[in-house]
Amino acid sequence: MRAAGPASAGPWRQAWERLRHSNSAALGACLLAAIVAACALLPPALGLDPMITDPAARNLPPSVDYPFGRDALGRDVMARVLAGGRTSLLIGLAATASSVLIGVLVGALAGFYGGRVDEVLMRFVDFLYGVPYMFLVILVMLLFSDTARGDPLPVFLALGLVQWLTMARIVRGQVLALRGAEYVTAARALGASDSAILAHHVLPNTLGPIIVYATLTVPTVIILESFLSFLGLGVSLSWGELVAEGVAVINPLRSTWWLLFWPAGFLATTLLALNFLGDGLRDALDPRGPTPNGP
Amino acid sequence: MGLVEILVLATACGALALTVWLPQRAVRAVAGLWLAAALFVGMRAWLGPWPAAGLGATLAAAGALRLPERLLRRIAFALPSLVLLTFVTTLLMYLAPGNPFANERAAPPEVEQALRAQYGVPESATAFFAIYVQRLALEGTLGPAIKVQGRAVEDLLLPALPVSLSLGLLALLLAVAIGVVLGVRAGLRPGSAEDLSNMGLALLGISLPNFVIGALLIIVFALQLGWLPVAGWGGYPHLAMPVLTLALPYAAIIARLARGGTIEVMQQDFIRTARAKGLPERVVVMKHALRGAILPVVSFLGPAAAGIMTGSFVVETLFGIPGMGQWFVKGAINRDYSVVLGTALVYFSLITLFNLLVDLTLAWIDPRVRDEL
Numbered sequence: 001m002r003a004a005g006p007a008s009a010g011p012w013r014q015a016w017e018r019l020r021h022s023n024s025a026a027l028g029a030c031l032l033a034a035i036v037a038a039c040a041l042l043p044p045a046l047g048l049d050p051m052i053t054d055p056a057a058r059n060l061p062p063s064v065d066y067p068f069g070r071d072a073l074g075r076d077v078m079a080r081v082l083a084g085g086r087t088s089l090l091i092g093l094a095a096t097a098s099s100v101l102i103g104v105l106v107g108a109l110a111g112f113y114g115g116r117v118d119e120v121l122m123r124f125v126d127f128l129y130g131v132p133y134m135f136l137v138i139l140v141m142l143l144f145s146d147t148a149r150g151d152p153l154p155v156f157l158a159l160g161l162v163q164w165l166t167m168a169r170i171v172r173g174q175v176l177a178l179r180g181a182e183y184v185t186a187a188r189a190l191g192a193s194d195s196a197i198l199a200h201h202v203l204p205n206t207l208g209p210i211i212v213y214a215t216l217t218v219p220t221v222i223i224l225e226s227f228l229s230f231l232g233l234g235v236s237l238s239w240g241e242l243v244a245e246g247v248a249v250i251n252p253l254r255s256t257w258w259l260l261f262w263p264a265g266f267l268a269t270t271l272l273a274l275n276f277l278g279d280g281l282r283d284a285l286d287p288r289g290p291t292p293n294g295p
Numbered sequence: 296m297g298l299v300e301i302l303v304l305a306t307a308c309g310a311l312a313l314t315v316w317l318p319q320r321a322v323r324a325v326a327g328l329w330l331a332a333a334l335f336v337g338m339r340a341w342l343g344p345w346p347a348a349g350l351g352a353t354l355a356a357a358g359a360l361r362l363p364e365r366l367l368r369r370i371a372f373a374l375p376s377l378v379l380l381t382f383v384t385t386l387l388m389y390l391a392p393g394n395p396f397a398n399e400r401a402a403p404p405e406v407e408q409a410l411r412a413q414y415g416v417p418e419s420a421t422a423f424f425a426i427y428v429q430r431l432a433l434e435g436t437l438g439p440a441i442k443v444q445g446r447a448v449e450d451l452l453l454p455a456l457p458v459s460l461s462l463g464l465l466a467l468l469l470a471v472a473i474g475v476v477l478g479v480r481a482g483l484r485p486g487s488a489e490d491l492s493n494m495g496l497a498l499l500g501i502s503l504p505n506f507v508i509g510a511l512l513i514i515v516f517a518l519q520l521g522w523l524p525v526a527g528w529g530g531y532p533h534l535a536m537p538v539l540t541l542a543l544p545y546a547a548i549i550a551r552l553a554r555g556g557t558i559e560v561m562q563q564d565f566i567r568t569a570r571a572k573g574l575p576e577r578v579v580v581m582k583h584a585l586r587g588a589i590l591p592v593v594s595f596l597g598p599a600a601a602g603i604m605t606g607s608f609v610v611e612t613l614f615g616i617p618g619m620g621q622w623f624v625k626g627a628i629n630r631d632y633s634v635v636l637g638t639a640l641v642y643f644s645l646i647t648l649f650n651l652l653v654d655l656t657l658a659w660i661d662p663r664v665r666d667e668l
Binding site: 116119120123124127129130131132133134135136138139140142143219223226227230231232240243244246247250260264267268271272275276279 | 312315316372373376380384387388390391392498499501502503504506507509510513514518597598601602604605606608609612613623624627628630639642643646647650
């Protein structure tokens with residue numbers, strides 16, 4: 001067992017020490033950084049355009065000039081995978097942000113006020129938990145079917161709207177536990193208002209679990225978006241859509257493996273990296289949790 | 296969305312919230328009424344109106360008097376929320392641009408009016424919902440499918456329901472089996488090689504969208520090895536890949552939950568006591584630890600069932616399986632209101648029923664919950 005920093009170090013510092021020594025979290029962070037950098041920097045640097053078609057180069061296998069090959073319309077698969085990554089990552093971030101916003105709000109209200117507010121809100125959360133969320137997502141997507149195909153806004157709205165439930169539960173649990181703490185009573189005795197107590201004393205202390213769960217929400221959202229794309233309801237030019245295109249051309253006669261391999265590989269690597277990072281963060285930020293190198 | 300819809304929504308949400316404060320007797324009465332209504336609608340198609348009403352009322356009365364209050368409270372909440380959910384689905388369908396009668400060839404308004412009257416699809420969502428509920432309660436039908444000429448929605452869904460149900464249940468069973476075995480074995484020796492490999496697999500499982508897993512299975516087992524049919528629905532060979540595809544992501548989540556549960560339960564005092572009594576490790580695990588270890592898994596079964604159902608949208612599309620999911624997706628894209636509402640109603644009822652069952656199971660396994668009932 002490695003020492004988790006000096007005993008006098010603050011909790012954030014200790015967490016950072018633990019995170020730094022977690023191999024899987026470091027691997028996840030590096031992979032993620034590499035993919036984000038590739039998606040952000042390579043297309044402008046190499047002048048890649050995902051839309052240029054070339055009838056002469058249809059379904060060209062990977063080569064030195066086009067390492068990822070070309071698709072059925074002769075478009076450069078590398079350009080498409082990197083552009084798709086931008087969309088998928090942005091959707092993941094935006095939907096997670098909106099789910100964090102809703103989840104923290106509901107969870108904090110329920111946990112802080114307790115009693116009947118808590119009961120009604122949590123009953124509502126329980127109820128939504130049982131709803132097959134894809135239903136709601138598909139229906140919400142239909143609302144935007146005039147503008148969709150290419151417009152990411154409705155997708156992340158719909159996904160954010162269904163993804164906040166676990167966040168609300170986690171935050172509620174934390175707030176419920178902190179509500180009775182002495183320093184909160186002290187703040188109240190000093191005349192602090194409810195909102196000030198929540199914003200300055202309670203929520204900052206729930207930040208750890210919020211960060212952890214937000215990290216784990218990003219991959220979930222990206223997967224959900226890829227489901228939508230697979231069903232033909234998602235954003236245009238995302239990893240999900242590219243994978244769906246790759247799946248659609250699977251046939252026993254002629255293999256165009258690069259159409260499936262590259263987007264699926266990027267998608268899976270990103271999700272894996274995010275999950276690694278999330279797990280590492282959880283271990284690091286959970287004071288009761290195991291130390292990085294085993295229990 | 297008009298004023299009427301907003302009013303209806305607000306009232307429904309308020310009524311739902313109120314069930315939290317209902318006193319005990321009121322809960323029994325309200326739950327009894329809802330049970331009677333649900334049983335009547337459910338049994339009407341099989342028994343005819345009068346026997347269904349009689350049997351439904353008797354069963355509901357018995358239930359209202361005998362069932363534990365906590366369960367009745369859940370029923371009093373779950374059934375109206377089912378109705379609310381159906382209403383919200385209707386609203387969303389109506390809010391979406393387009394309608395079932397909008398064709399490429401623009402029909403004259405009189406024709407559209409006639410069609411709307413014939414299929415019972417007025418211009419307002421609330422009116423449609425009223426017609427729909429009335430038809431369901433009084434005639435016991437889910438209404439005519441708009442885009443599939445001359446068929447009622449239940450005629451479309453009845454052959455599809457067993458397909459989706461068997462697919463979903465098998466996938467759920469498989470997911471629990473794989474997940475619990477991998478997770479408990481990992482949790483018994485945290486940090487061991489087996490723990491690392493099992494959790495690595497689980498991480499891979501939650502990081503791959505199910506259609507990628509499905510596509511890989513198709514490439515390997517159907518195209519390369521030729522052991523299984525590529526797609527379609529028929530005998531057992533057709534089941535293998537879709538069930539596996541649907542189950543693996545959930546097996547991965549369940550394995551992680553079971554591992555956490557096992558690690559936590561193995562640190563409890565009663566496990567130390569059991570060991571101190573000299574029980575063999577196998578008995579300690581099977582008899583004492585497993586119960587605690589699978590608690591988080593059982594609580595996850597509700598969301599898992601909902602997820603597997605919706606996951607089957609994708610799997611049914613990928614493997615060309617004639618299930619309910621296909622009807623929902625097709626209905627949603629075609630704006631076939633009755634088909635969407637029918638599938639939604641069936642799915643929501645199944646989920647509600649399943650969640651009640653999970654609650655009961657949880658109470659049966661966990662004495663702490665049982666006492667609350």
